Amino acid sequence: MKNKKIVVFVKNAVPGKVKTRLAKTIGDKEALDVYLRLLEITKREVLKVEANKEVWYAWDIGKDDIWEEEIFSKKIQIDGDLGEKMKHAFEDSFINGCNKVVLIGSDCPTLTSKIMEEAFAKLDDNDVVFGPSEDGGYYLIGMSSYKPEVLEGIDWSTERVMEQTELRAQENAIKLAKLKVLNDIDNEHDWNEYLANLD
Numbered sequence: 001m002k003n004k005k006i007v008v009f010v011k012n013a014v015p016g017k018v019k020t021r022l023a024k025t026i027g028d029k030e031a032l033d034v035y036l037r038l039l040e041i042t043k044r045e046v047l048k049v050e051a052n053k054e055v056w057y058a059w060d061i062g063k064d065d066i067w068e069e070e071i072f073s074k075k076i077q078i079d080g081d082l083g084e085k086m087k088h089a090f091e092d093s094f095i096n097g098c099n100k101v102v103l104i105g106s107d108c109p110t111l112t113s114k115i116m117e118e119a120f121a122k123l124d125d126n127d128v129v130f131g132p133s134e135d136g137g138y139y140l141i142g143m144s145s146y147k148p149e150v151l152e153g154i155d156w157s158t159e160r161v162m163e164q165t166e167l168r169a170q171e172n173a174i175k176l177a178k179l180k181v182l183n184d185i186d187n188e189h190d191w192n193e194y195l196a197n198l199d
Contacts, residue, residue, distance in 0.1 A: 004096045005101045006102050008043075008054070008105075009106065010062075011035070012058055013039070014109065019107070021187050022188060034191055038185060039106050043066055045116065047071070048070070048113035052073070053073070059076070076090075081156055082156045086151055087151050087152075091148070100123045100142065100144055102116055102142040107185045108185070109185065116129040118179060120142065126173075127143065127169075128174055130165065131179040132179070134184075135183075137161040138162055139184055147169075149168050152168065154168070
């Protein structure tokens, strides 16, 4: 376990700063409530996985929040685009002795501990593993060694993210594996669809 790590990227739970696309139709307060639910779901699944656990905040380190400090190490994401932030988190983890690192966000409620375990398993035989999302991005990225190339030259927040990432892997002879496709919660339709499928 000591060489496996799960990194969770979160935004600080501030109205107007989280789930902004969702907030456009349901308002800042409701969007924050949804985000807090997504955090709880993410935490529940992460706790089931045997690995070191870290939470990386977008701004300030959260105090007295759901991420207990005796379980989760807490850090702050660096400035820069998503690729720079993720590269830094992976580099930090490998420098500190990890040999398998899985990084997830906090807006994919169908991401289970079983899928996270599968990601770690795929890193036995692959350099990187991705969980593709329906919108063309991904909900999970894992590495068995530091491969920053897959995070460079990507048009973040577009439907081409996964496609471009696969191309980077190919260009750099990086062995890539994929998990099942899931859906992130970006807008009201995504959230309503998730709730409907709970029944």
